[in-house]
Amino acid sequence: MKKLSLIGAAAVAAVLASAPAKAEPPKVEILMSPSGSGPYLAWATFQNYAPKYTDKMAPVAVETPGFTYNVRFLAQTPDKWKTTVIGSGEVVEWAAAEGVKPFFPKPMAVAKDFRVLGSMSQTSNVFVTLDPDIKVPADFAGKRVAVGLLTQNEWGMHQRMMLDTWGITPKLKSFDALGPGQNIDALLDGRSDVGTLVVHSSLNFAYNLEPGPFKKLESAQRPWFYVDVPKPTIESYIKDTGAPFMIREVKANTFSNQPKAITTFGNHTLLSVHKSFPDDLAYEFVKTWLKMGPEIGKYSAIGQIWNPETIGAVAKIAPERLHPGARRAYIEAGLLKE
8 A cells, every 4th residue: 555655656746847937027118217116116016916917927127227227228228128118208219219418418219119108197307496486497507406316307308408408407416316316305495496306197187196305395484386387488488399298287276385376297108119019918907907007006106197087198198109919908998999
């Protein structure tokens, strides 16, 4: 009997050894933003909970200096095109294709081959100040302006693009790209006169996420003000350059400490891939994202923006920019018609 047991065990072992191992799902790297930032934390949460929703891919959140960096990296790294998703934006992809300096010294034609998976948010880039006499960007002359990093499109790149084209940058006393929190520190410490903040919103400002630097400014318990950017000023910029900025007309009391309506500029933040990214992975990624939005919102503030209508906003506005695999997921979800 002992011999028979040993023979039986050996037979089972032989069968198990000969059985094909279950293939690991393909890894998809999601290049996002600095560690601790809202977008990075949201995608880290997505990574952690994705196995509950799919066994056809393994997403991995990757911290980076920001979306401007992401666009440059993907454009220059063809061996990553079939495995990498990037946090991006309409304006930064346009700037890469156009060669807008100093961010992109020469046009990167490959940026025109990027395709959209979905929209993470609609943003409002706002200048803020402690000086009530600074009301519009024209008042920045002779002042010290601090922003986020220039590798971050929403926190530094957009602001610098605008100031350069308006001809304001040469008139400044100083311009410093310090970081999202650091630029508010400089404002509160008296080292700058103007800072910047970013608000991420779902469609029509139904939900608005104010990142940590807002709380830092509010906790100082000092009067502070939004700088209004006149609509004609933004319209002129768009007409002269072709940049796909959004004009954000924000009703009073939409944001914190906002007793009156303001106008500023903004952008669709995107998840993008190269056009060679596999169709089946793009489909699975978007299908999973649409399902997981409510789950991620339980653990990450930015996830509360991720309802199907916001994720699919660019799909409806510019369906020609979608990756074919993503389009299939939106059609299946009833967000697009065939």
